[in-house]
Amino acid sequence: MTPYGMAYLTLLLVAFAMRFWDLGAMALHHDESLHAIYSWYLYEGRGYQHMPMMHGPFQFFGTAGLYHLLGDSNYVARVLPAIFGTLLVAMPFLLRSHLGRAGTLVTSVLLAFSPVMLYYSRFARNDIYMAVWVLALVAFMWRYLDTRKTVYLVLGALALAMAFSTKETAYISAVVIGSYLFLATVMDVFPWLLGRKALRRFSPPGDVLVLMATLLLPLSAAMVSLLQGPLGITLANPDWTRAAVGIPLGPGLYVAFLAVVGTIGASVVVGLRWRPRVWLLCTAVFWTVWVLLYTTFFTNFWGGLGSGLWQSLGYWVAQQGVARGGQPWYYYQVIGLNYEFLPLLVGSMAAAFYAIRGNRFERFLAYWALLNLLGFIYASEKMPWLLAPVMLPFILLAGKLLGGLLEKRPWSRQRESPVMHEKKSWLTEVHWPAVSFTIALALVVAVCGGLLLQGLSGDRDVAALLFLGVALLALAAGLAYVTKRVGKEKRWALFGASLVAVMFGLTVPTAVRAAYANADVPVEMLVYTQSAPDIPQLMAKIDQLAEETGKGKDLKVLVDSADGFSWPWAWYLRDYRHVSYPCLTTDAGCSGLSVTPDADVVLLSERSRNDAAPYMGAYGEPVRYKHRWWFPESYRGMTLKGVWNSVQSRESVCKVAAYFIFREFGQPLGSVDAYAYFPQEYDVGKVGKELPEKRVHC
Structure with a gap:
């Protein structure tokens, strides 16, 4: 093996070790527990139905398959993202003819040690899978542009199918890549629209554009929901109290049906006039994968088709007005400079340089990085895990530029x-x-x-x-x-x-x-409203009590479900046979507590504790624990004037430096707490994680 090959293999082994080391230690995030438990339901034979809130079906089938192979555990729940995180490090090799030998290796190094890519390679969410699928799509696109081999169109169709079966951010990536291809094929598209050029005579970028457009047009039919206000009909229901979010209602059902049928018909006509055999092959690959996953291998055929073709996009169109997270437009710049300062700074310089003096591939990277960033800024929901797709093209830009520097x-x-x-x-x-x-x-x-x-x-x-x-x-x-x-x-x-x-x-x-x-400690901006380390510690106490009493998995546990406290307990307590999740606050629809619970362990939300106190005398002194905690988002509301004033302030500069170097800040971490009640004779001991003392006092 050549030294270059040895370097690449060593890097992959290091990346593998970093992603698989101690995967199960961190407390499962709320979202992780949802993904883990619904995969477990599938593994247990309870089936699966696509729900847009949890994105596409791929991760559920992938995780359930790993449960079959390795068993179900906190560790195994995160094995799939760790696999994909390692695979992502190797992906630049597919673009080595454009990145260059040095650029390919540098890009892989940046991906291997990227704080964002590493963190979300150890986190059971879809974003690291999307990074692999989108990079695969880009690689196969450029392989086809270089060689015109049909196999790369087929592989591109497969990558598209997997991306759209994983997460709806695939729409942003498709629009960015598709718009680049459109600009590259203007001399094909307009003559075709005027009837002066046949589809089969399109240039290679035009071929990729036609294929992407015809495959994705039916999945984009729900975009008509953006017009539901002017039309006065419900095409993507925004109100969960009326019906499922994202579905059409009333006359909107007929419009949705016509939109789906019309886009399918248009795709078939254009595809068959382009290159019939190639299109049919790519279409068969794309829709076979998509239909099998969304319909749970035909066990939920009509429901899966409906949710996949319409609600998948309709749900997120409806959520655009909700703006979950409530983050400012500059959110990705703030969090990016805290973690991905190298690719963000170097990649931005590379984008500016390549936009002026770059070749076709380099200009594509610059275009991808800029438009991709603008797309995620425009999307109202901004979360730290979305920094992974935002940073991907910047990492490639930085790798390309630094590879040229090393040469x-x-x-x-x-x-x-x-x-x-x-x-x-x-x-x-x-x-x-x-x-x-x-x-x-x-x-x-x-x-x-x-x-x-x-x-x-x-x-x-x-x-x-x-x-x-x-x-x-x-x-x-x-x-x-x-x-x-x-x-x-x-x-x-x-x-x-x-x-x-x-x-x-x-x-x-x-x-x-x-x-x-700090994997589950929100001194990191990447750690967003995270389940506290207290939860796995308490879970160990519950397991210990079950063993000491001899009740095993028949131990009775009551979890107050107020404020979403069922999660992540539904995952941690999945093997216990007598677990209940009533809502014990005095809110509408909640039962409250009027008798002593018939449970060995009771987990009460802080809001329920005072009302429940008269009925908890049979238990020992309750243990207060943090259920969820979060980063104090003091960066909200920043203005240019405020930034300038902060730069001139000794105290502000000190705080920024203290956070960047030591992850220390003046504000306490936010949290929502709960109380654990155990039998009087059981010594629970201490629960919680102590934060280190501050080293800098501003």
């Missing part, structure tokens, strides 16, 4: 002949001033960060000041040597490589901290 060999001595270079030892080839420069710069950044925090918080450290002085002298010496010994054509490449090395050095601990140390 300039800024770390190497200049040689007259590549043959001579092959015969030289790497020790003699390494440009040691460049290495020294990078190390010195990294030390300066690290020490300056510490001194900034110390200075802003009013402390002084003489030793650190001396260390900084030595580092600065080393940097100055390195700069002088580099300036003198390195040619002008490599000087900027060397400086750029050094700065990127420093940013990468900051990225790795950022990724490790988010994925492991």
Whole structure:
């Protein structure tokens, strides 16, 4: 195996280990528990029905299959995203002819250590699957544009089917890619519309555009729901109290039927006039996969077709007005600069450069990154996991640009002949001033960060000041040597490589901290309204009580379902045979508590505790625990004037630096709490996770 191959294999093994290590330790997020339990229902033989709220069916079949192979557990519930997260690291290899050898490897490195990609490769949601499907679609598209081989159209159709069976963000990706293809084939499309050009004479980009349009047009019929206001009919019901969200009602049913039939007919006509055999093959692949998954292999045929063809998009059209999360338009920029500063900054520079001087592929990457970001900004629901599809094209842009930088060999001595270079030892080839420069710069950044925090918080450290002085002298010496010994054509490449090395050095601990140390602690912006570590700790206490009493899985547990507290308990308690989930608040539709519960363990929401207190005398002192906690979103409401004032404020700069370096901030974490009641004779012990003491006081 070549050194390049060994490097790639080593990287994949490292990525695999990072994604599979200790997968089950983190408390299951609310959404994760939904995905895990409905996959478990499928695994148990209870079937599956597509529900747009939980996105497409793919992850449920994939996770249920893994339950069959490996058993059901917290760990296995996250194995599928870990598999896809590892696969994503290898995906740039499909684009190696465009990224270049160095660019391919650098892109894979960025994907392997990306804080966002790593975190959501260990999180049971759809977003990491979507990253794989979209990158596969892009790779197969460019393979077809390069070779015109039909096999890549078929594989592209398969990637599309999997994407649209996974999550509705596939519509954003399809619009972005489709709009690029449209702009690339204007000279095909307009002559065809005027009847002057046959479809079969389209250029390669036109072929991909026709295929995507004809496959996806029926799935886009629900876009007519955007006109339900002017039309005065309900095409995507927004009110869950009337009927299921996203479905047509009344006269809207007839309009929806006509829209679906009309788009199917248009697709068939255009597809058969294009390249009939190729289109039929691609259509068979696409719709076979799609229909099997949405109809649960024909066991829910009409229901699956209806929800997949209409409600899948209709639900999210209706949710656009809800704006779940309530995040500002600049949300992805704020969270991106906290985690993906390297690809965001370098990728943005690459996009600007390639837009002007790039080739066709490089301009596509720039177009994809910009329009994709605008699409997710426009979508009203903004969540941290959506940073994964947002950052994907920026990572490719950064990998492409940095690969070109590495090919300039800024770390190497200049040689007259590549043959001579092959015969030289790497020790003699390494440009040691460049290495020294990078190390010195990294030390300066690290020490300056510490001194900034110390200075802003009013402390002084003489030793650190001396260390900084030595580092600065080393940097100055390195700069002088580099300036003198390195040619002008490599000087900027060397400086750029050094700065990127420093940013990468900051990225790795950022990724490790988010994925492991703070995986379920919302000091990280990636951790959004997360189930607290208290829950798996309490689950261990419940298991221990079941064992000590000899009741095993017959132990009786009552969970107050108020405020959505059933989740993630429905997953954790799935094997217990006597679990109930009444709503015990005094809200409308809730029963409250009027007698002593017939349960060994009772889990009450904080709002229910006072009303239930008279009936809880048979239990020991309740244990207060955090059910869900969240990041204090102090960035909301920012303005340019506010940002400028903050930059000028010593305290604000200190807080930003403290958060970026140590994940410390002045505000307490938000939480919604509950109380656990155990038998009086059972010693529950301590539950909860202590946060480390603050190191910086602004």
